[in-house]
Amino acid sequence: MDNSEKNQAARKKLTREEMNAIVAKAKRSQEDKIKGYREKSLSIHPWICARCGMEFTLKNLHLLTVHHRDHDHDNNPADGSNWENLCVYCHDNEHRRYTDHLQGEMPDSGAAKSESVTHRPFAALADLLKKK
Ligand SMILES: [Zn+2]
Ligand SMILES: [Zn+2]
Secondary structure, three states: OHHHHHHHHHHHHHHHHHHHHHHHHHHHHHHHHHHHHHHHHHHHOOOEOOOOOOEOOOOOHHHEEEEEOOOOOOOOOOOOOOEEEEEHHHHHHHHHHHHHHHHOOOOOHHHHHHHHHHOOHHHHHHHHHHHO
16 A cells, blocks of 8 residues: 555656656647758758748748648658748638538539649738738
C-alpha cells in the first residue's frame, strides 16, 4: 500500500513536469515549423502571387502566404516543390475551390473559369491596405 501511494505521488509529479515540457516543446516546434516553411518558401520563390501576379515588398509581405500544393501541411520538401506563394485572396480562393472539388459540387469546369474572371484580388488587396 505504502509503495503504491509513493509511486502514485511520484508519477503525478513527473507527469505534470513532463506535460509542461511536452506542451512547451510541441508549441515551440509547431511555431518553428510554421515560421520555417514560410521563410524558406519566401527565400526560394519570388515574392509574387502565383495566381494573380501581385508583387510584394517588405511593406505588404504579411499578405503573401505559403500554400501547400498538395494541401498537406506536413509535406515540406526542402526544394520548395510543394510550396506556392499566394496572396491571401488567391489562397482563400484556392482552398475554397479545393473544398468544392472534394465535395464534388463543381462538376462543370466552366463554373471555375467564370469565378476566376470575377475574382478581383487587386481590388480586395487595395481595400485591405487602406484599412491598415
Ligand atoms: Zn493573388
Ligand atoms: Zn493553402
